[in-house]
Amino acid sequence: DIQMTQSPSSVSASVGDRVTITCRASQGISNYLAWYQQKPGKAPKFLIYAASSLQSGVPSRFSGSASGTDFTLTISSLQPEDFATYYCLQANSFPRTFGQGTKLEIK
Amino acid sequence: EVQLVESGGGLVQPGGSLRLSCAASGFTFSAYAIHWVRQGPGKGLEYVSAISGNGGSTYYANSVKGRFTISRDNSKNTLYLQMGSLRPEDTAVYYCVKDWDSSGNYNGYFDYWGQGTLVTVSS
Numbered sequence: 001d002i003q004m005t006q007s008p009s010s011v012s013a014s015v016g017d018r019v020t021i022t023c024r025a026s027q028g029i030s031n032y033l034a035w036y037q038q039k040p041g042k043a044p045k046f047l048i049y050a051a052s053s054l055q056s057g058v059p060s061r062f063s064g065s066a067s068g069t070d071f072t073l074t075i076s077s078l079q080p081e082d083f084a085t086y087y088c089l090q091a092n093s094f095p096r097t098f099g100q101g102t103k104l105e106i107k
Numbered sequence: 108e109v110q111l112v113e114s115g116g117g118l119v120q121p122g123g124s125l126r127l128s129c130a131a132s133g134f135t136f137s138a139y140a141i142h143w144v145r146q147g148p149g150k151g152l153e154y155v156s157a158i159s160g161n162g163g164s165t166y167y168a169n170s171v172k173g174r175f176t177i178s179r180d181n182s183k184n185t186l187y188l189q190m191g192s193l194r195p196e197d198t199a200v201y202y203c204v205k206d207w208d209s210s211g212n213y214n215g216y217f218d219y220w221g222q223g224t225l226v227t228v229s230s
Contacts, residue, residue, distance in 0.1 A: 036152075043202055043220035044152070055218070076213045087152055092214050095168045096142075096154040 006099025023088035030090035116224030129186040129203030140206040140213035145199035160211025
């Protein structure tokens, strides 16, 4: 199975800050990487696919990038509604595997 | 509007069985593969199973292989997960998740998620 190592596990930040979350794949997954946002008690929301393509309706302050087996989600200017847990997902092979999650908290 | 509504969760004893359902609307159900993903209490997301749009192909994670069976009834726009030989570690919220690939294969990303149904395995 492909392991997705996500970091940090938690981060505290303020409204307006720039935040970066990283996922590292244990082997090559091309760019078959997605990012999801989950708020407490809710289902995950699809943000980014193919490592850097923004899903329709997702604000442009969210962006993704890739470098080899390292993938990054960046939120350029945090808004109050962005405080949530973020997960990466590799869609290169089965079983699909997720990162452990990054909890983004208000400082 | 795409909607996925899970049902059938509840409390079951270890070794017991349960059948989850997922009622879909807002899209051509038979054209899309559907997945099950679970999330243990306070834990991350774990992939469980997938079924192709026509129901002819299925996939199971090793943790549930031989105990769970995924199926679908395209005439009723409904997905099922028959769960057997349940263990405490199967305790989780189970999400029904739509694949974004309209070819019916389960090789795409997950674009829409249901709200989940809680399964608790405990004596």
